[in-house]
Amino acid sequence: MKKQDLINLIKYAIKAPSGHNSQPWKFKLEENSITIFPDYERILPVADPDNHELFISLGCALENLIIAAGYFGYHTDTDIEMKMEDPFKESIRVEFSSGNNQNYDRLFKNIEIRQSTRNKYNKAVIPPAHIEKLNEAGNQDQVLFLLFTEPGQIEPVIEITKRATVLQLSKKGFIKELMQWIRFNRKTAKKTGDGLYSRAIGSPSVPKWLGKLFLNLTLDPKREARKNVNLMKNSSGILIFIAKENNKEAWVNLGRSFQRVAITATPLKY
Ligand SMILES: Cc1cc2nc3c(=O)[nH]c(=O)nc-3n(C[C@H](O)[C@H](O)[C@H](O)COP(=O)(O)O)c2cc1C
Known part of the structure; x- marks a missing residue:
């Protein structure tokens, strides 16, 4: 080749x-x-x-x-x-x-x-033909793939995610590490070609020092957890991938x- x-x-x-x-x-x-x-x-x-x-x-x-x-x-x-x-x-x-x-x-x-995508979805019901396609794609060697669409299946996952979000975002080390990967403006994002461009994760594009200050002052783990709950509640389903x-x-x-x-x-x- x-x-x-x-x-x-x-x-x-x-x-x-x-x-x-x-x-x-x-x-x-x-x-x-x-x-x-x-x-x-x-x-x-x-x-x-x-x-x-x-x-x-x-x-x-x-x-x-x-x-x-x-x-x-x-x-x-x-x-x-x-x-x-x-x-x-x-x-x-x-x-x-x-x-x-x-x-x-x-x-x-x-x-x-x-x-x-970290935007809100519209909670529409997924047609069975699509579910079949996704199941076929997800079922691979050594992997258990679950597609939850029923409220009774989704609720416990939401609860775990809520607790996990609070735990994770309460860790100072996590935020410090995350900040090293946030690219607070387009110029930096283009230069490094990696990391999380702040606008793609819902924050304004600002100079790095201001972005860091903003994040340090405003990040509230419980509010972020509520945001995640809201996103999950407005989703058509939840996909879970488990390594066997x-x-x-x-x-x-x-x-x-x-x-x-x-x-x-x-x-x-x-
Ligand atoms: C193993 C893995 C874990 C990830 N964890 C998160 C996460 O916790 N929260 C999140 O918003 N995105 C998460 N992502 C998505 C990445 O942030 C995303 O793939 C990356 O920023 C590149 O963007 P793109 O997927 O639009 O190409 C994860 C992706 C992978 C592969």
């Missing part, structure tokens, strides 16, 4: 979501393969002490890579090597050969338009499952 074709595939891989948009991945290109490595310089020790979010993010990038490769006509073989504790031996190798026979057109087109085993390989597969659901859901209208 030409180097440019490999680089093109990476362009789609890195459109994947990641915790705090930390983009904790590195890629090695070889003649007919791309290997994804964790980037331990981009960890989130407070938000993600066991790095499970990091490996989920790698899984999301892997799923994009596989779908993009399929779209461009390649068959892929994936080898997830996560047994060793040595970070240099943790890798996800994707080998490309010709002869893909699956139709990835629809999914591929959604890679570029999928995004994390608590290890890196299962976390990667969970990321694959999440990403496939996300890009399957992106164009669905109802």
Whole structure:
């Protein structure tokens, strides 16, 4: 394969979501393969002490890579090597050969338009045909995928999320770490190409010092928890992804499952 074709595939891989948009991945290109490595310089020790979010993010990038490769006509073989504790031996190798026979057109087109939305939804009922598509996308190896639409299923999740939000935002270390990843204005966001652009998380675009001051003075964990509750109550459903085993390989597969659901859901209208 030409180097440019490999680089093109990476362009789609890195459109994947990641915790705090930390983009904790590195890629090695070889003649007919791309290997994804964790980037331990981009960890989130407070938000993600066991790095499970990091490996989920790698899984999301892997799923994009596989779908993009399929779209461009390649068959892929994936080898997830996560047994060793040595970070240099943790890798996800994707080998490309010709002869893909699956139709990835629809999914591929959604890679570029999928995004994390933190706005209020309209609580419309999801048609059964859509639910079927999402279930099919979410049910992957090592992952339990649950789609809750009934109030009786959703209420307990809301309660847990509310308590978790208060706990998380009451931690000074969490806020300090989060602030390192907030890009308070467009110029900084463009320069770093990573992190959370403040306008995308509902805050005004301001100079960094002012943004930090504003956040420190106004952040109220209980109010943020109420905001989350309101968002969840106005959603059509809640998706839950559970890794059946608590290890890196299962976390990667969970990321694959999440990403496939996300890009399957992106164009669905109802
Ligand atoms: C493992 C993981 C955890 C995430 N956790 C949160 C979260 O707690 N709150 C949130 O608003 N977004 C969360 N996100 C979404 C990211 O912030 C988002 O993917 C990133 O900012 C890039 O934006 P995009 O998804 O629109 O491309 C998470 C994403 C991943 C993959």
